[in-house]
Amino acid sequence: MSVNILNGKQLAQRLRMEMKDEVDQLVQDGIKPKLTVVLVGNNPASLSYVKGKEKAAKEAGILADVIRLPDSTSEKELLRLIQQLNEDDTVHGILVQLPLPEHIREQLVITAISPNKDVDGFHPVNIGKMMTGEDTFLPCTPYGIMTMLDAYDIEIEGKHAVVIGRSNIVGKPVGQLLLNRNATVTYCHSRTKNLKQYTEQADILIAAIGKANVITKDYIKKGAVVIDVGINRLEDGSLTGDVDMEGAMEKASHITPVPGGVGPMTIAMLLKNTIDAAKGLNRVE
Numbered sequence: 492m493s494v495n496i497l498n499g500k501q502l503a504q505r506l507r508m509e510m511k512d513e514v515d516q517l518v519q520d521g522i523k524p525k526l527t528v529v530l531v532g533n534n535p536a537s538l539s540y541v542k543g544k545e546k547a548a549k550e551a552g553i554l555a556d557v558i559r560l561p562d563s564t565s566e567k568e569l570l571r572l573i574q575q576l577n578e579d580d581t582v583h584g585i586l587v588q589l590p591l592p593e594h595i596r597e598q599l600v601i602t603a604i605s606p607n608k609d610v611d612g613f614h615p616v617n618i619g620k621m622m623t624g625e626d627t628f629l630p631c632t633p634y635g636i637m638t639m640l641d642a643y644d645i646e647i648e649g650k651h652a653v654v655i656g657r658s659n660i661v662g663k664p665v666g667q668l669l670l671n672r673n674a675t676v677t678y679c680h681s682r683t684k685n686l687k688q689y690t691e692q693a694d695i696l697i698a699a700i701g702k703a704n705v706i707t708k709d710y711i712k713k714g715a716v717v718i719d720v721g722i723n724r725l726e727d728g729s730l731t732g733d734v735d736m737e738g739a740m741e742k743a744s745h746i747t748p749v750p751g752g753v754g755p756m757t758i759a760m761l762l763k764n765t766i767d768a769a770k771g772l773n774r775v776e
């Protein structure tokens with residue numbers, strides 16, 4: 492049987508069109524969804540991601556305001572800006588682009604964002620709600636992965652999901668969401684010994700490592716669903732995932748491409764969270 496390519500780009504495009512109708516309805520009701528993105532410094536990858544978010548938001552009829560601050564911005568100044576945005580009723584979603592410069596404590600900044608406007612789903616309150624399985628803003632990449640699995644009718648319950656990577660923004664939350672859906676979840680990471688012995692048992696393999704093409708076909712069980720979260724830029728400027736796609740296609744039943752897989756879904760889910768925030772969903776306090 493041949494492999495199915497999970498087309499995140501196409502699915503994200505469809506979702507954005509559906510969201511546009513929802514936004515038009517909200518606007519008729521007098522609510523214009525607005526996302527404010529805060530970008531500190533000029534990390535070239537961040538600049539390019541933020542452009543993508545801005546464009547996608549505008550296409551869906553969502554206001555996207557990008558506040559660009561210099562590298563020299565102090566932690567205090569950033570916290571003050573977040574406080575202002577928290578109090579600004581025209582702003583429904585706040586996203587502080589990561590990574591932040593080293594002199595700023597990321598966790599402090601994330602926690603300063605109102606959980607009601609935390610469209611990244613990174614605030615401890617929202618992480619807690621995710622863990623207990625309540626409705627809340629889910630982190631966009633894990634949410635995008637789950638949406639893609641569902642859109643392609645991939646069964647999760649009872650499957651062995653192996654997550655490689657334990658970042659707060661991808662690895663940890665995607666494992667939790669899979670667990671919430673009754674998968675058996677194994678986490679692997681940079682200190683895991685004999686990675687292959689775990690990955691070759693995976694019905695669903697999530698690669699969120701950040702190293703180009705390290706997951707070769709020997710790591711993959713025949714018939715596995717392979718989700719490649721890696722976005723690695725090669726010297727020639729091209730993008731590639733953590734999975735050696737060509738080899739993996741010989742073993743996998745389903746696989747996400749890079750680009751055009753998880754990345755576009757991440758942005759679509761950011762827009763979904765922003766619309767939900769504008770509707771007043773997931774509020775606490």
Ligand SMILES: Nc1nc(=O)c2c([nH]1)NC[C@@H]1CN(c3ccc(C(=O)N[C@@H](CCC(=O)O)C(=O)O)cc3)C=[N+]21
Pocket residue numbers: 539540543586587588589590611631632722730749750751752753754755757758
């Ligand atoms: N507070 C915060 N929230 C984030 O969600 C966040 C962040 N910080 N920091 C950086 C990462 C990375 N990220 C991506 C989103 C979309 C693509 C994406 O659309 N990728 C395209 C290719 C884009 C290209 O060509 O460069 C694709 O995979 O097809 C990539 C990366 C969000 N992040």
